[in-house]
Amino acid sequence: MNITVLGDGAWGTACASLLAQNGHQVTLWCINNAVAHSITTTKVNHLYLPGISLPSSIKATTSLEDALKNSFIFEAIPIVFMRDILIQCAQFKRDDTLWISLSKGIENDTFLFPTAIIRDVFGPETTVAALSGPSFAREVAQKEPTIVALAAQSQSTLKTLIPLIANNYFIVTPTDDLVGVELSGALKNVFALGVGLLSGAGFGSNTQVLFVLRCLEELKALFVALNGREETLYGPAGIGDLMLTCFSCQSRNMRLGKMIGEGKNLASTLAQNTLTAEGLNTLPSICAHAKKHTIILPCCDALFSIIFKNAPLENLLAALRSENHR
Known part of the structure; x- marks a missing residue:
């Protein structure tokens, strides 16, 4: 499966590593040119996740157009920048995109959670999910046993996503309580x-x-x-x-x-x-x-x-x- 992760921070990078370990081809969109170069040349995010070697199936890019060619998008953008970046994504996104939020927080002024921001930008019919739980990025990247919750309003969305994400060290519990x-x-x-x-x-x-x-x-x-x-x-x-x-x-x-x-x-x-x-x-x-x-x-x-x-x-x-x- 071809999957995109938006966000080159520790958690976005760890999620990209997890997905690549699961056998997927992962495009990691980087806002930082130096991070993209570091991952491309050394397979390490020296700025946000130093010391962790990343799978070769991760391709770093700074092009949103390139990143948004895939239909599964995991976004790991700090919430203060999230809306602005999603607006930039609008011209490139596919109609069948499934968005999985890794962001945590509440948008100032609107009191919207991350998945609600996604729908506010792209429309109320956009398919969304949220992945959250006790999961430090470095420990996930080091394959330490971890449990998280995956929330989506549709059971079919949960059934589609869990096989992409879960493995023998990353336990995913489904819920519809977004x-x-x-x-x-x-x-x-x-x-x-x-x-x-x-x-x-x-x-x-x-x-x-x-x-x-x-x-x-x-x-x-x-x-x-x-x-x-x-x-x-x-x-x-x-x-x-x-x-x-x-x-x-x-x-x-x-x-x-x-x-x-x-x-x-x-x-x-x-x-x-x-x-x-x-x-x-x-x-x-x-x-x-x-x-x-x-x-x-x-x-x-x-x-x-x-x-x-x-x-x-x-x-x-x-x-x-x-x-x-x-």
């Missing part, structure tokens, strides 16, 4: 910022776990409001990804939160870091949406006030004690 899977994928990055912030400020495991439990309550409130399903919340895309992202030093969002907790300047930290921390983009959106719909999220609101308004850490500690969590 909302639950994408909501979990967005919020876990926000919560990881908070765990990192507490760690950086000197708080230990007790307080960090208390924070995660409070966050789980807030995520459940959002599930109820947005009609996500409870089994998703307690599955790989929900609590599984939440635990991985909050408590591993591999987590970009947790590491960024820790730097903030240590008192480092946010702007300079971001300028020095080539990796994307989606939680920063998602946090303002989720707080604005919750306020608009009177959903009470004490921890999210406290994080927003600390990160974006220089409020004291006491705001978050007060949220942990809030009666709204009881």
Whole structure:
């Protein structure tokens, strides 16, 4: 099968490697010319996934026209750039394209999840799916056993995609709960910022776990409001990804939160870091949406006030004690 991955970051590259390991011919669209050259000449993404040798069946390109010739498109674009790149794709895409989102987050202003952005750009009849779960890119590329959720509204879409993706180390659980899977994928990055912030400020495991439990309550409130399903919340895309992202030093969002907790300047930290921390983009959106719909999220609101308004850490500690969590 000929498959395209849009996005040359760590996760897009790891997904391309996974698909190539499964026997597919993979076109990896790179926004970065240097990354495309690196993969073409050395079969390594030295910028985003250094030290990992990629299969020879991966072809790197910087041409969207070339990349969009295939009917299976896995997009792994940071959500802040996603709409602009998809608009560029519109002139080249096939009518029968099946889009699989690897992106996590919520678009500012619209409060759209990644698959909804795809449909907003290409039309409501576009076939979409979302792949999400506890899956660090490097470990997937190293073939470590991993479980994820694949969400699509159509059973036929799920039956088509699972054989393309799953193998003996990459376990794929199907669901039709697109909302639950994408909501979990967005919020876990926000919560990881908070765990990192507490760690950086000197708080230990007790307080960090208390924070995660409070966050789980807030995520459940959002599930109820947005009609996500409870089994998703307690599955790989929900609590599984939440635990991985909050408590591993591999987590970009947790590491960024820790730097903030240590008192480092946010702007300079971001300028020095080539990796994307989606939680920063998602946090303002989720707080604005919750306020608009009177959903009470004490921890999210406290994080927003600390990160974006220089409020004291006491705001978050007060949220942990809030009666709204009881």
